Amino acid sequence: MALDQTAPSPIPEDEGAMRKSPTQKRSRERVEHILMSASRLIAERGSDTMRMSEVAELSGISIGSLYQYFPDKAAIIRTLAERYNAISRTCITDGLADVTTMEDLQRAFSALIDEYYAIFLAEPVIRDIWSAMQADKALREIELEASRQNAILLTTALKRALPGEDIGKLQASALLVMYFCECVMRLAISTGEPEGRVLIEAYKRMAYRSFDDAPAFPRLLTPGG
Amino acid sequence: MALDQTAPSPIPEDEGAMRKSPTQKRSRERVEHILMSASRLIAERGSDTMRMSEVAELSGISIGSLYQYFPDKAAIIRTLAERYNAISRTCITDGLADVTTMEDLQRAFSALIDEYYAIFLAEPVIRDIWSAMQADKALREIELEASRQNAILLTTALKRALPGEDIGKLQASALLVMYFCECVMRLAISTGEPEGRVLIEAYKRMAYRSFDDAPAFPRLLTPGG
DNA sequence: AGCAAATGTGAGGATAGCTCATGTTTTGGA
DNA sequence: TCCAAAACATGAGCTATCCTCACATTTGCT
Numbered sequence: 001m002a003l004d005q006t007a008p009s010p011i012p013e014d015e016g017a018m019r020k021s022p023t024q025k026r027s028r029e030r031v032e033h034i035l036m037s038a039s040r041l042i043a044e045r046g047s048d049t050m051r052m053s054e055v056a057e058l059s060g061i062s063i064g065s066l067y068q069y070f071p072d073k074a075a076i077i078r079t080l081a082e083r084y085n086a087i088s089r090t091c092i093t094d095g096l097a098d099v100t101t102m103e104d105l106q107r108a109f110s111a112l113i114d115e116y117y118a119i120f121l122a123e124p125v126i127r128d129i130w131s132a133m134q135a136d137k138a139l140r141e142i143e144l145e146a147s148r149q150n151a152i153l154l155t156t157a158l159k160r161a162l163p164g165e166d167i168g169k170l171q172a173s174a175l176l177v178m179y180f181c182e183c184v185m186r187l188a189i190s191t192g193e194p195e196g197r198v199l200i201e202a203y204k205r206m207a208y209r210s211f212d213d214a215p216a217f218p219r220l221l222t223p224g225g
Numbered sequence: 226m227a228l229d230q231t232a233p234s235p236i237p238e239d240e241g242a243m244r245k246s247p248t249q250k251r252s253r254e255r256v257e258h259i260l261m262s263a264s265r266l267i268a269e270r271g272s273d274t275m276r277m278s279e280v281a282e283l284s285g286i287s288i289g290s291l292y293q294y295f296p297d298k299a300a301i302i303r304t305l306a307e308r309y310n311a312i313s314r315t316c317i318t319d320g321l322a323d324v325t326t327m328e329d330l331q332r333a334f335s336a337l338i339d340e341y342y343a344i345f346l347a348e349p350v351i352r353d354i355w356s357a358m359q360a361d362k363a364l365r366e367i368e369l370e371a372s373r374q375n376a377i378l379l380t381t382a383l384k385r386a387l388p389g390e391d392i393g394k395l396q397a398s399a400l401l402v403m404y405f406c407e408c409v410m411r412l413a414i415s416t417g418e419p420e421g422r423v424l425i426e427a428y429k430r431m432a433y434r435s436f437d438d439a440p441a442f443p444r445l446l447t448p449g450g
Numbered sequence: 451a452g453c454a455a456a457t458g459t460g461a462g463g464a465t466a467g468c469t470c471a472t473g474t475t476t477t478g479g480a
Numbered sequence: 481t482c483c484a485a486a487a488c489a490t491g492a493g494c495t496a497t498c499c500t501c502a503c504a505t506t507t508g509c510t
Contacts, residue, residue, distance in 0.1 A: 027457080052498065062459045067499065131365070140356070144415050172427035176409070183408040184401070190369050202397035209434040252488080277467060287490045292468065 031069050033059045035083075038076045043124040047077055047132050074136055081129050081139060085146040091115065092150050096157040102211065105161050110204055113181065117200050120185045127189055130182060143182060151175040158211060177207045256294050258284045260308075263301045268349040272302055272357050299361055306354050306364060310371040316340065317378050324382040327436065333382075335429055338406065342425050345410045352414055355407060368407060376400040383436060402432045 037058035041050040052073055056066040070076050095112045099105045120127055132139070151174040158170050184203045188196030262283035266275040277298055281291040295301050320337045324330045345352055357364070376399040383395050409428045413421030 051496090063499080064459050064501085065457075068457070071499095073498070140411075140415055144412070147412075168423075169427065172423050173431065176412075176424060176427055176431060179412050180405055180408060183405060186365075187369070187401075187404050190365055198393075198397050199401060202394065202401055206398065206401060206431065206435040210431040276465090288468080289470085289490050290488075293488070296468095298467070 027069070030059065030061065030065070034061075034066060034069060034076065035080060039080065039125050042077075042080075042128050046128050074138060077129055077132070077136075078138055078142060080125065081142050084126055084129070085142065085149075088116065088119075089146070089149055089153070092153050096153055099157040100160050102161045105157055105211070106208055108157075109207060113200060113204055113207075116181060117185060117188065117196075120189060131186060131189075144179075147175060147179040147182065150178040150181075154178060162211070173210050177210060180207075252294070255284070255286065255290070259286075259291065259294060260301065260305060264305065264350050267302075267305075267353050271353050299363065302354055302357070302361075303363055303367060305350065306367050309351055309354070310367065310374075313341065313344075314371070314374055314378070317375050321378055321382040325385050327386045330382055330386050330436070331433055334432060338425060338429055338432075341406060342410060342413065342421075345414060356411060356414075369404075372400060372404040372407065375403040375406075379403060387436070398435050402435060405432075 034055060037055050038050065041054055041058065050073075052066060053063060055076070056063045059066070070079070092112060095108045095115075096105075099108050120130075129139075130143075151171065154174040154177065155167075155171050158165070158174060159167070162170070180203065184199060188199050191199065259280060262280050263275065266279055266283065275298075277291060278288060280301070281288045284291070295304070317337060320333045320340075321330075324333050345355075354364075355368075376396065379399040379402065380392075380396050383390070383399060384392070387395070405428065409424060413424050416424065
């Protein structure tokens with residue numbers, strides 16, 4: 001109903017949301033133009049008030065052409081969201097590549113969170129899309145999928161840093177930590193500075209501890225718990 | 226722009242979203258009727274597809290009357306959200322009332338999370354509103370405010386269980402823990418069972434540890450960190 | 451050049467939130 | 481009881497926006 005899986009194309013990631021895979025070069029350029037126009041409008045006034053007619057006008061094309069490339073308004077936003085996810089996935093891959101100890105992980109994770117927060121503060125489009133994300137079911141699935149992919153990267157690093165750890169618990173922790181990254185960004189944006197920074201730092205501590213295998217209260221935990 | 230603070234009424238919480246405070250008894254009953262109709266429609270098909278005309282029809286009133294009690298569609302959803310927040314706040318207050326040790330807190334928090342998750346699974350209206358919550362700026366502020374209030378309750382319990390702890394860190398941790406409760410519910414609902422249960426349990430562990438004052442990796446932390 | 455396929459166009463359909471001029475009921479004082 | 485004023489109810493229709501579709505234009509190929 002919401003997701004049309006009409007994508008037997010070789011590049012399903014970006015082209016999946018499109019009406020047909022553009023064959024001509026100009027078409028591909030138009031798609032980029034549309035996405036840039038949409039970005040600009042979202043940055044200026046938000047995705048809710050962005051009108052499709054404006055996107056068409058700013059892209060120098062008609063409404064009909066616009067709908068030839070994107071089946072609906074949500075598809076444009078989804079495409080932007082997936083692009084930003086791809087970027088952040090690359091950052092995470094790079095950041096965690098050389099991690100072999102918990103000390104490495106701590107430094108790398110802290111740096112990644114700071115970087116991510118800086119991007120959030122600087123990029124109104126990301127802020128807006130991630131805020132409106134929960135409204136659309138397809139967008140929620142995209143966010144979950146991104147968290148899963150990021151969690152795989154984190155789990156890989158964790159396995160190197162904590163060999164012999166229970167894999168299931170590592171995976172669950174990693175997914176929570178990555179998903180909560182998005183959440184804490186939204187929270188920090190909502191509260192504003194300087195509280196946002198405090199919460200980001202508190203989250204770093206929270207995440208570090210969750211990686212640790214030792215129970216927080218060993219003397220209190222009942223064995224069956 | 227988004228929020229009209231036209232509420233010099235004595236009860237700003239529920240009546241704040243209304244067009245005028247109803248003076249006649251029948252009016253008050255109608256408000257309840259409207260909210261029940263809206264709940265039913267949201268439970269059946271979601272708040273996005275809930276139409277104001279349907280709410281009016283199911284409430285046995287006209288569109289015009291509907292708009293006499295609620296200034297817009299979002300106000301109905303906001304009112305429902307605030308009611309559910311009030312209920313959960315009561316549960317948290319009760320659940321944390323007798324907490325004096327970390328052992329108490331662990332048990333109480335675990336029980337609260339389980340209870341909350343059960344409500345989420347059982348109540349489609351709560352699920353829907355909390356999912357769509359991030360779409361509306363006013364709703365995001367309501368969620369933040371609820372998390373703040375719940376965090377105050379948690380901080381109070383934490384101060385009893387961990388006297389001598391740094392208050393600022395406790396407050397930040399408490400806010401994160403309470404805000405993440407909402408987030409992990411959304412996550413668990415997205416993944417579905419049985420993964421949802423696993424994530425809930427992982428979150429309990431994560432939350433416990435965040436309360437602990439001891440650094441997770443004392444041998445690694447630099448003093449200035 | 452000439453034809454078919456791909457692409458472009460924008461008036462208008464469809465839907466849903468919301469308004470407002472008008473009608474009806476309740477209230478409260480004489 | 482009677483009446484005027486205030487409160488409340490009504491629903492046709494205004495508005496705004498997403499999206500479609502019948503038709504026009506351009507492109508690629510022989």
